[in-house]
Amino acid sequence: MSRIESVGTYVPRYRLSAETVREAWGQFHGAGITETAVPGADEDTLTMGYEAASRALAAGSVDPRGVDRLLVATTTPPTEEEAMGPRLVSMLGLGAATQTRQLTGSTRAGVEALVAGTQTDQTTLVVATDAPRGSPDGEHEHAGGAGAFAAVLAPSAPGEIPAHADHVDPHPGTRFRPAGSAETTGLGVTDYDRSAFVETVGQAVDTLDIDPSTADAVALQSPNGKLPYRATGRLGVEADTIQRGTVVHEVGDAGTAGPLLGLATAFADGAERVLVVGYSDGATAAVVEDGGVTHTPTGDTETVDLSYGEYLRMRGEITSGEPDGGGAYVSVPSWKRTLAQRHRLVAGRCPDCDALSFPPEGACQGCHTLVEYDSVELPGTGTVEAVTAIGQGGAPTEFVEQQARSGTYVSAVVALDGPDGEQTVSIPAQVVGVDPDAVDIGDRLTATVRRLYTQEEVTRYGFKMLPAK
Amino acid sequence: MRDAYLIGAGQTAFGAFPERSYRDLFAEAYQHACERVDGGIEPGDIDEAVVGSLGVGGRQLGLSGPAVTEHVGLHNVPCTRVENACAAGGFALRQAVQAIRSGMADVVLASGFEVMSDMSGDVTKYWLGVSGETEWERLTGTTFSGVYAQMASAYLDRHDATAEDLSRVAVKNHANGAKNPKAHLGFECSLEDAVGAPEVAAPLNLYHCCPTSDGAAVALLASEDVVEEYTDERIRVAGVGAASDHVGLAERDSYVGLSATETAAETAYDRAGVDPSALDFAEIHDCFAIAELLAYEDLGFCDRGEAARLLRDGVTDPDGDLPVNTSGGLKSKGHPIGATGTGQVVEAFDQFTGQAGDRQLAEPRYGLTHNVGGSGGATVVHVFENEEVAE
Numbered sequence A: 001m002s003r004i005e006s007v008g009t010y011v012p013r014y015r016l017s018a019e020t021v022r023e024a025w026g027q028f029h030g031a032g033i034t035e036t037a038v039p040g041a042d043e044d045t046l047t048m049g050y051e052a053a054s055r056a057l058a059a060g061s062v063d064p065r066g067v068d069r070l071l072v073a074t075t076t077p078p079t080e081e082e083a084m085g086p087r088l089v090s091m092l093g094l095g096a097a098t099q100t101r102q103l104t105g106s107t108r109a110g111v112e113a114l115v116a117g118t119q120t121d122q123t124t125l126v127v128a129t130d131a132p133r134g135s136p137d138g139e140h141e142h143a144g145g146a147g148a149f150a151a152v153l154a155p156s157a158p159g160e161i162p163a164h165a166d167h168v169d170p171h172p173g174t175r176f177r178p179a180g181s182a183e184t185t186g187l188g189v190t191d192y193d194r195s196a197f198v199e200t201v202g203q204a205v206d207t208l209d210i211d212p213s214t215a216d217a218v219a220l221q222s223p224n225g226k227l228p229y230r231a232t233g234r235l236g237v238e239a240d241t242i243q244r245g246t247v248v249h250e251v252g253d254a255g256t257a258g259p260l261l262g263l264a265t266a267f268a269d270g271a272e273r274v275l276v277v278g279y280s281d282g283a284t285a286a287v288v289e290d291g292g293v294t295h296t297p298t299g300d301t302e303t304v305d306l307s308y309g310e311y312l313r314m315r316g317e318i319t320s321g322e323p324d325g326g327g328a329y330v331s332v333p334s335w336k337r338t339l340a341q342r343h344r345l346v347a348g349r350c351p352d353c354d355a356l357s358f359p360p361e362g363a364c365q366g367c368h369t370l371v372e373y374d375s376v377e378l379p380g381t382g383t384v385e386a387v388t389a390i391g392q393g394g395a396p397t398e399f400v401e402q403q404a405r406s407g408t409y410v411s412a413v414v415a416l417d418g419p420d421g422e423q424t425v426s427i428p429a430q431v432v433g434v435d436p437d438a439v440d441i442g443d444r445l446t447a448t449v450r451r452l453y454t455q456e457e458v459t460r461y462g463f464k465m466l467p468a469k
Numbered sequence B: 001m002r003d004a005y006l007i008g009a010g011q012t013a014f015g016a017f018p019e020r021s022y023r024d025l026f027a028e029a030y031q032h033a034c035e036r037v038d039g040g041i042e043p044g045d046i047d048e049a050v051v052g053s054l055g056v057g058g059r060q061l062g063l064s065g066p067a068v069t070e071h072v073g074l075h076n077v078p079c080t081r082v083e084n085a086c087a088a089g090g091f092a093l094r095q096a097v098q099a100i101r102s103g104m105a106d107v108v109l110a111s112g113f114e115v116m117s118d119m120s121g122d123v124t125k126y127w128l129g130v131s132g133e134t135e136w137e138r139l140t141g142t143t144f145s146g147v148y149a150q151m152a153s154a155y156l157d158r159h160d161a162t163a164e165d166l167s168r169v170a171v172k173n174h175a176n177g178a179k180n181p182k183a184h185l186g187f188e189c190s191l192e193d194a195v196g197a198p199e200v201a202a203p204l205n206l207y208h209c210c211p212t213s214d215g216a217a218v219a220l221l222a223s224e225d226v227v228e229e230y231t232d233e234r235i236r237v238a239g240v241g242a243a244s245d246h247v248g249l250a251e252r253d254s255y256v257g258l259s260a261t262e263t264a265a266e267t268a269y270d271r272a273g274v275d276p277s278a279l280d281f282a283e284i285h286d287c288f289a290i291a292e293l294l295a296y297e298d299l300g301f302c303d304r305g306e307a308a309r310l311l312r313d314g315v316t317d318p319d320g321d322l323p324v325n326t327s328g329g330l331k332s333k334g335h336p337i338g339a340t341g342t343g344q345v346v347e348a349f350d351q352f353t354g355q356a357g358d359r360q361l362a363e364p365r366y367g368l369t370h371n372v373g374g375s376g377g378a379t380v381v382h383v384f385e386n387e388e389v390a391e
Helices: A018-025 A045-059 A085-092 A109-118 A139-143 A190-208 A227-235 A239-243 A255-268 A308-314 A332-337 A339-344 A397-406 B022-035 B064-071 B088-102 B121-129 B144-158 B163-177 B191-195 B259-272 B289-298 B307-312 B337-352
Strands: A003-010 A014-017 A035-038 A069-073 A099-103 A124-130 A147-154 A160-168 A217-220 A273-279 A282-289 A346-349 A374-377 A381-390 A409-417 A424-431 A444-455 A458-467 B004-011 B048-052 B079-082 B107-114 B199-202 B215-223 B235-244 B281-283 B366-373 B378-386
Touching: A003 A045, A003 A160, A003 A255, A014 A018, A014 A308, A018 A308, A045 A085, A045 A124, A045 A147, A045 A444, A069 A085, A069 A109, A085 A099, A085 A339, A099 A109, A109 A124, A109 A147, A109 A160, A109 A255, A109 A273, A109 A282, A124 A255, A147 A255, A160 A190, A190 A227, A190 A273, A190 A282, A217 A227, A217 A239, A217 A255, A227 A239, A255 A273, A308 A397, A332 A339, A339 A346, A339 A458, A381 A424, A381 B144, A397 A409, A397 A444, A397 B121, A409 B144, A424 A444, B004 B022, B004 B088, B004 B337, B022 B064, B022 B107, B022 B215, B048 B064, B048 B088, B048 B337, B064 B079, B064 B107, B079 B088, B088 B107, B088 B215, B088 B235, B088 B337, B088 B366, B088 B378, B107 B337, B144 B163, B144 B199, B144 B289, B163 B191, B163 B289, B163 B307, B215 B337, B235 B259, B235 B337, B259 B289, B259 B366, B259 B378, B281 B337, B289 B307, B289 B366, B337 B366, B337 B378
Parallel strands: A069 A099, A069 A124, A217 A273, A424 A458, B048 B079, B048 B107, B281 B366
Antiparallel strands: A003 A147, A014 A035, A124 A147, A160 A282, A273 A282, A346 A374, A381 A409, A381 A444, A381 B199, A409 A424, A444 A458, B004 B215, B004 B235, B107 B215, B235 B378, B366 B378
């Protein structure tokens, strides 16, 4: 049985406040929610999952190549068909023999994946990532947030799951998303929805055969900021105990990642024993004991408040999509050939002169001779050498949509550090996660993976740079 | 090796002519060039034609060369189109010189043409953008304004120069272009206007960027064996240099200079047997204001880091020691991509033959043209000498 080695979380930096929605609509249907997290124009559940997973891997001692299994849980994958696992394997540098499984169709999938991850002796990476949407004036949209959680599980790790239980009981109409729709909905039968939540969560916890009041925190599925607290009586726990494991107030409904972000927050807050429960047509409950799990702090980035107009732009609600005129055509096969560079910054070292070249093809950038490069994975840190902020009208066609959504963006030449810390190799890259006017020559950066652009409905993911922490 | 001489050069006005075709523009430039050959020239005299264009917006990607030469009656004359982005015209001229020097031809036409203004903004951006490095650089969301802005950021960071100095390039070139009836943006602009223009790609604003123009320009060259049949003028192509560099900026050794320009200039000066101090004027590739400053240094007009001072001191003004872009340059005269390089030669011809009107310099002996493809992936430099002007 595997245990938790390390956890990582990621919440996008943009926030939409309840007050802003109330100004726009005259009302706000996200009960108990102060603000929700909004993915940037170049983010989705895949890139958020990558962020959380890379943090979890960095926090622990497991070599990415040693991961046997990758479990990805989401209700909002970027594509309905075409799994996220293989792309995450490539982005994170896991082995090609990794078993990848995607759990979807239910907000419960996040806790399910964590429990499933502990049920073998294999080294497992669990990723729960979500960004639920709803109709613009509805409770699911107003409550909908975004976030990702990842955990590395290994046999001798400190974090134990001593007990877990499932209870299933279909409650048609409480929450569903019709095929082909991007909007989660529900019939909104208040008492029925409430009792479905309280009763199935209660039944699963009963099956655990533990006293819930021994938990330092309870991390419940949180479709909104009030529902979790409806379970205090049924579970026999204090509202404070639930609040300690709840992030929905500041992040919004993070779907599959919601209860797990609550778990991570409780651990970071010093909780030793957390009761975590995923819910949807039943409940999956687990007791999770910290025991020395390593984790990265949540909320480590500065947040940016959005106006309602900026929110609509960022989500692509009022932008025009890819303009006519086409972009520079980079064929899918030629893109595939460069995935190691796009995803993991694999450069080449010249066997003759030792210089680094990126991409590792063509003549060596140091000695200008055609060589067979030795493959070198760069650490992903670097320094700005030249920089511009592309304003309105300055974007090539493929990036017109990105600019329409998120405004001025930064494009830079970045000297990436070599593995030995002395040599560098320069690449062009966007710099994100920062005020466009605040990027200067000499600034230190660290690599991430984001959506670059979409052509012929195929989204190309590749490296971008963030300010170094 | 036989020398090549410039016997005539002509052009259309540069500007936005959405209703005109590239053939029609070429025909006007061709006729203008022929009219300016003192002794006249017949279509049958032309042995060879080399034309430069980026691709005239994709409307005749293949065989656009024969499409224009046959259109004007240069029947059965071998014609080749050369493509080196914005340096296509300059490289067409270089090919023409090669044809003469090799002995394959005695009279050669070198030209460039482009029509972009009839296309939607998105399609234009496509055609301009695909000459940058498309697989990596462009996928960070840059077109040329972005890449030159990156160079400007590095230059302003390293040297004693400001964004206001970049604006001074626009002020100077607009003052010159206002005297050029062929200029696309032939009006003067104040430093205040230039500094206050809307930002395009920081630190570059609109007045740091040239327009995209329509137009055509034709230069006619003759070998030393036949030049006297056409003109008494002796405008010799004294030196030619060209070089390439990585297409993407990040792969280059420097972001504050174009090594292709440096190498091309060294070669051209060497072949011409002169150094930059001999020059009486220069037409240089100011697609963005920073490009003119970088070129001052790459062409050896001043030391590294001294370009802004050279400009501020008025050295490159029309009454300075080395007037630069008396035509208005790309900024004011305009930038019809493939036609720009041969358009520079038209200004040189005007200056050498005393036909430059209000822009006329006093009896220039040596003049230089400098044409850059993309952000510096290809550069060609020509040094011309008017042999009639005594030392």
